[in-house]
Amino acid sequence: MRLPLLFAGLLLTVGVSAATPEETVRHAMAALAPNVKIDAVQESTIPGFYEAIAGGEFVYVSKDGRYVIDGNAYDVANRRDLTADARAKVRKAALDKIGPDKRIVFAPPAPLTAKHTVIVFTDVDCPYCRAFHKQIAQYNAAGIAVDYLFYPLTIHPGADKKAEAVWCSQDRPNAFTAAMAGKDPGKATCPNPVGELTELAKSLGIGGTPTVLADDGSQIASNIAMYPDKLAAELDRREAAAAAHN
């Protein structure tokens, strides 16, 4: 009679330890935020934790499924913001799939050359997006190519229609510049990527506009990104740091 009991105990142990990382995270998150969609689960650099993306945000879940941290993780010795690094990686992978046919590109005109490319999530009706674009010539002059992706925010009603109208106009960059200067872009419609880009931005946890990303997917704070010279210096600095790291 002892044997079957022991066997049952063994089965139970196996059953528990066989919970996949996805199941563990799903179970923990269901208790705290039942409606949140879990996009990805992987091992964290931090021992004993899984790293998950839930609703566009990073969370850390202890492997026993009991504890959840909604926040950022740091590697002290290497002075790395692990969450920022992971977020950049995810964003880069997703953005690499967005071809130039879905972007509005302002590259430095010849004879200038682009040293860096930034991706900017933008909205026609956002004041800081307009302030950013007003300086497009200076960004280009500083060797920065700017690839815009539309992300019309719901707090700006009608901005999605304006984005579509800009997209569907004959001279897209000029229509964009005019709309950013406050001109009504009209009502043109056509197949366009605005909806897809909006969903993408949400899934990547892009919080607002303008959001400026370097080509490695890392985000640049607006107090730097809003100034062409500061942005150029920061992109140089990051490139040098990355080169030293490898």
Add this chain to the structure above:
Amino acid sequence: MTLRRCLPLLAFAFAAVFAHAAEKPEDAAARAALKGIVPDSKIGAIEAAPLPGYRQVLIGSQIIYVSDDGKYMLSGTLYDAQTKRDLTGSRLAVDHKKKVDAVPAAKRIVFAPAKPKYTITVFTDIDCGYCRKLHSQIAEYNKRGIEVDYLFFPRSGLNSPSYDKAVSVWCAKDRKTAFTDAKAGKTPAPAKCDNPVADEYKLGAQVGVDGTPTIFAPDGTKIGGYLSPNEMLAKLENLGKATLAGN
């Protein structure tokens, strides 16, 4: 006599030296880790975290979790999925309660019903829209058994018209009427006297007030901004139940 006055001081000095020398290695590791990442941080309590293998460090009104070996740090909100509790919020609440409770009734502007069931502390600014909205419904909060204790937090700082108005209200003959009038948009008659406005502003910064109104529940939980009387009552009745931010 000299001895009696001296002794406690000496004892205190010894205790301090001893405490430092006897700091647990994991506390020292947490301290070193934090100093490495945020050198100018003002470190408060260091203690065992509810998260096994981690210390928790209070910095201002934030908690940083540091692994006992000092290798990893986590910042943000820690939840217990089993009990559905916000462990960061509840630890901070203990700290906030201590600091907020230290303000005596004489330094608050109190609007209370006959038999209060809950007392909330509200950091307020004369000129903020949601603060005014809240106060325009003060009778409704009171009717639901909620006592509202106001502390001043002039958002624009100590050299601002809102600060001067707060002082004028405090120094008015009929403080509560002056407060209610000012909240209705009436400019208070300029007045000056000894007042707690600057102290309350500093206290606000210590307990993480970053806008107005900022509302604290009786247990020190930061409720956040404006809630209607019904929402406020529901919130107070359901304190302690965690929901992940944004859900």
